[in-house]
Amino acid sequence: MKTFSMNQLERYPAYLKYFKELRDQGVEYVSSPRIGAKLGYSEEQVRKDLQCVSVSAGRPKRGRSVEQLIEDLETFLGYRDVSGAIVIGVGHLGGALMNFPSFNEMGLEILAGFDVSPSLIGQKIGGKEVYDYKRLHDLMPKLNAHIAIICVPASIAQSVVDSAVCCGAKGIWNFAPTHLDVPEGVVVETVDLASSLAVLSHRMNEANAKKR
Amino acid sequence: MKTFSMNQLERYPAYLKYFKELRDQGVEYVSSPRIGAKLGYSEEQVRKDLQCVSVSAGRPKRGRSVEQLIEDLETFLGYRDVSGAIVIGVGHLGGALMNFPSFNEMGLEILAGFDVSPSLIGQKIGGKEVYDYKRLHDLMPKLNAHIAIICVPASIAQSVVDSAVCCGAKGIWNFAPTHLDVPEGVVVETVDLASSLAVLSHRMNEANAKKR
């Protein structure tokens, strides 16, 4: 197995999803050009991406085994070892994530939510209990959760993260629009809607300018 | 103004957010090293990033004018011209986006939602009406919405996007976990949670492996 870049890593889930579709359709083999056409990548890029994660080689004129690719990618992405996570901040977004059905397929299990709002504490959202945020120190270690999903306002996100790290969080999935500092050994991944929107707007302007 | 990359574009919203915080604190000037320390970038990168969007030069020993930076970035990011958008699929996620308060600050105005569920049609979510999806062709042009925010299941996302494009959508903000094909002149930006999670998991594994 070769080395791979962050960009490649970001593409792998899309490959896996497509391969599962193919499997459901009964397709046994798939070629790089076909994959590229479907997902919007060049065939060279597809080949290079898959070479990094695939144990077996592709066969000329046929392509690669769909079943094998799925196995390789699931193993590579860690979808077969489940990590426990908690959601901190069960507002609209936090609640939506707790209701998200497909995290389980990705090796992520949301175990519980935490919030300060009395109207939420004790409720079940997406089948998981919402606990009082005060009980984080007590419950997070017991739940054996290593990922904290941060859905609180930006203004308090840093202090919430500090608490989560203190309770044993090794990964922070940050949905608050702010940069977070964490100690060595803890990882932060931020989902930044503002960035995504900036890219969309910019490309829309570009497309519009080109037209004229 | 120089050329800039997509990566830089993604960083600009974070800069802007920080500069607004500084303004609220009454800070008038800010230097690149200070910005970098706060946001986790190198000072060289900050300088290069800001040189691309800033009209005025920074001053040695002082830095750049916070007020000027905010103006430059807001103009550059298009936060001063508002685009109308609609949400298609008012489930947990779509509803959360309709309730999101800060899109207005980013030049995005959500005008309405569309869904097929009778229990949602006619409701108000985040102060905006939810209409029957059947009325998309009728209403989308009247609303003058150019962005469609896709929050439907992946299986129907492509057909929904085709309809939205047909109704005049020039930009697609895609929250469905699937690749979408659109005609020339239309832009798609996908928010891919699976990718983000893959990066988080991978970096957690790396951090964990390093520790030993």
Next chain:
DNA sequence: GAATTTTCGGTAATGGTTTACCGATACATG
């Protein structure tokens, strides 16, 4: 007002990612 410090802008070097190309190989076809 001279010396020191901080930050600046610009350019060069580095590192990383994507694209392009090429000979080899397995399958399909006649």
Next chain:
DNA sequence: CATGTATCGGTAAACCATTACCGAAAATTC
């Protein structure tokens, strides 16, 4: 069984992004 074609893996080139460096300039200090 020979020929043609689609796809493969690998390597080289091109492209883009980040990092490092340096002389200059504005503010501060003495």
